[in-house]
Amino acid sequence: MIRALALCLTLMASGVSAQSDPATAADAAATRLDRAAQMLADARTGSDRVAALTETVRAYEDGLVAMREGLRRASIRERTLSIQFEARRDELSRLLGILSTISNAPTPLLLLHPTGPTGTARSGMILADVAPALQRDAEQLRAELEELELLRTLQASASDTLEEGLQGAQEARTALSQAIADRVDLPRRYVEDGTAMRDLIESTETLSAFASGLSGTVAMEVEGAPQPDVSARRGTLSMPVEGTLIRGYQEADAAGVTRPGWLIATRPEALVTTPAVATMRYAGPLLDYGNVVILEPGSGVLFVFAGLGEVYGEVGEVIPEGAPIGLMGGAAPDIQAILTDSVEGADASRSETLYVEIRDGQDTVDPAEWFVPMTGSSE
Template identity: 60%
Template structure:
């Protein structure tokens, strides 16, 4: 497949997330279309020249489509439950109205017009019926529309849930393919070779991130001189490594009273984490109480620490292009919460996973928010 055609499909599937239209049905259908496009992209990655990049973008497209589908399902569930509660609350009124309409429909018109008081009473009753009938019909039409909408929303939720299941299977397939493509990749340059013995000694002898970071140069053998291009001119414009929002800013304490100089991002389960710029992998693996950690060097003197990943990609010493996948978040993105309760006011998939991000310059923490493009209102 030609690269140009793949990129066109990619832009169609993973463009800016569409804003909700206000109609749950339309939004769910649009989300289903995005998932279908993501599925087509997955098939197209077989012929892509840079398969790692193509699969990474396909996973992003799936993530966006799944987010939109969950949001559509959430809004459809809320609307359906709102209508159902309204109809339940008016159950007696609905029963009386249906009884009147059925009686009117079954009785001959002349019988309805007769009145024991004679012609005058009959005339008056006719005038009353003439006044009441349009109002009854209007109320009946309103109820009919709401009942039809409830039925449509229930059918929509089932159909959308099936599409969501398919999307989850597709994104899992893409993640598996990405892991294999990364393992098969042989074209990345390598700045140095890791000395595994020295790495083990460094891990055993340090009890702080600062101490570990200061000894990273000791684990490198045959390191190539020089540095990657600087990132100073991109200060304030770097993309966050994962699609999420800021949970804690530098220095803010967590529930245990622990504060760190980096930021904590909350994101969806199994979200893809990428490097915001070209960087050398200085370390990847478990570290202290940070979980799985990826330490990247975008230029000499700068270290980007990403902690809390479930899966890490790449090898120590490799030079990664900007936007390369470096890992996946943990958690399960199953379908147990496909149709959410109306009381659940969260938007889309629950953001339950946290990624810690720290930026160090000459082994001193600096404020990452000055370097990365973020929503300042988070």
Template identity: 55%
Template sequence: MKFPAVLAALTLSAQLAHAEIDAASAARAAAEKLESASLSLAKAKSSRNQVKALTQTIQAYEEGLASLREGLRRAAIRESQLDQQLKSKEGEIARLLGVLQAVGRTQSPTMLLHPEGPEGTVRAGMILADVTPAMDGEAAKLRDLLIEVRILRELQQGAADTLGEGLSGAQDARIALAKAISDRTDLPKRFTEDPVQTALLIASTETLEGFASGLTEMSPEPEGISPLPDISHRKGSLPLPVQAEVLRRPGEADAAGLVRPGLVLATRPNALVTSPAAATIRYRGPLLDFGNVMVLEPQPGLLFVIAGLHTVYGEVGQVVASGAPVGLMGGNDPTTDAILSQSSEGTGQDRTETLYIEVRQGKTPINPEDWFQTDKDG
């Protein structure tokens, strides 16, 4: 039997186990986040500032669910790696276990006998004394790998209830948020919309660029409210309005060869969209083929155009705070079975919705990455 080959293989497996991130711990930490979000939801319903509290609760749910999905995905990948490692070494592991079992069954007097006499007995005893601790050590590492596999499987089996409760809690929080926003009466207004002017602009518009330019020309006089503070110092540091990944950057063509000056983001269904800065709502509603559009003006002449929402919150002319909810993405939350299935396949393709962000200074489009944090080097 070639002990060095067996020992080297199992040592490599053990090294891989230590090099991997502890997926089980990550998923458990995510479950704790969901539990915390559940407690926050109960408090938010009785909070004086319900909109703010519910916004934070939904974000906590989204973060917890995202972390749990990622933890399950990593757990599934890790389990697959362990299974492959163990299957590839089945023969060598069986021989190693056979030797360990044989050593364990051998009686001490028999071990003292050797065909070559006393010298052979001493030599065999020294070899066995050297090899046995190494075999015991590698057997312990193998046992650790098997325990890790069991823990990962238990984690995935127990995740269904946690996922189901998290998805349900997030939906309850969205419903409560919509009601709180509809009941809200304390937002300041900078102007009152002229619906006829807006309707005429929409009717004469064929592009998002044309609509944004026309909106700039329609800048109304504020009703006795001081201008919003300049946010130029925040350039490059604004958070994206939604938890998302960048699909296409400005100037990158889509599948049809169309090039736009904005960012295309991939989001999860029903994701909460918030205002990246204190801003006046200049427009909210359906536009062209962009779905619902929210146009925010954080300072005179600067527009953040957010297109592709399913639901929009607020009224034109209202001033919303930084981080205030302005809408929800469309789509349907995946079922628990679908999430677990994706995890078992080692995939994380759950960002099925797209949001488009354009930044305009006057009539000129500006690279949104000059304003927003997008991990340009990622």
């Protein structure tokens, strides 16, 4: 399955060779799939297997993004060439007629002119001047026709390519969920007090109050457990999910409501990972935020991620950097929807939103202070 998709990605890269970005991304995704396959073969522990499958899911996600972008650009280029050919229909017809006449006429007749030697000499000089231009036009026409045929072939084969990629991504997500359920080798900082956690959930009315009350849900500290400390990483952390920033810190939405965090648009079922080594403080539904994951990467610091469709991990575990903590909700679009989006130049596939909030002590801070600059637009 991994090698089959790698071949599909290589086809995509060659099909849009004039557009270096998706081609390069496709090649990189294929390489990551190979590396992930080797990691999976070499895995010796539950954490090794989770890491390998995480890389596999990420590679599939990147590959599908590259294919979407490649299809979008191929569709735009195909449409541009078709419009150009339609606008130049009469000109191209005359060019083809001239080339056909020249190719079919006997060579001696081309060298003779009815007015005699002088006319023949003049016509020869004109033909010598015109022939190179005709040749260039003919070569450009041939190249554009070949490109148009290649683009249409690529679009026609996109359905099978996308189907294989979507199936591979889904199989990798399923395997990842099972590997996380089977994982037993993560260190644990503390044992949760289930009763205290239930009481906190039932009595909490705000996210702030819930975060403040987490300290009372610890039943027992585990002696000698690692203590994550993210303080030195401030401003350098990678984002937990691939997406686009649509609302920044304390920015008002259409209703004028502000929230002390980021809102990130993602694709359905996108993988969410921890930006740094952190203790899992909470994972599950909370208030009106949907599924929420709260991580503690350092003393007094909490990372809050809300809006997930599925969450991974157990409270009290120390989660490695880059390890999955959940998947976004929603359902992946079908193949026809992806092709329609590509043809229309749209990116309606970013239909899910992840809310990211960072708390330092009792205060919230702008996530921009912790994460590397993120591309996108805030509204």
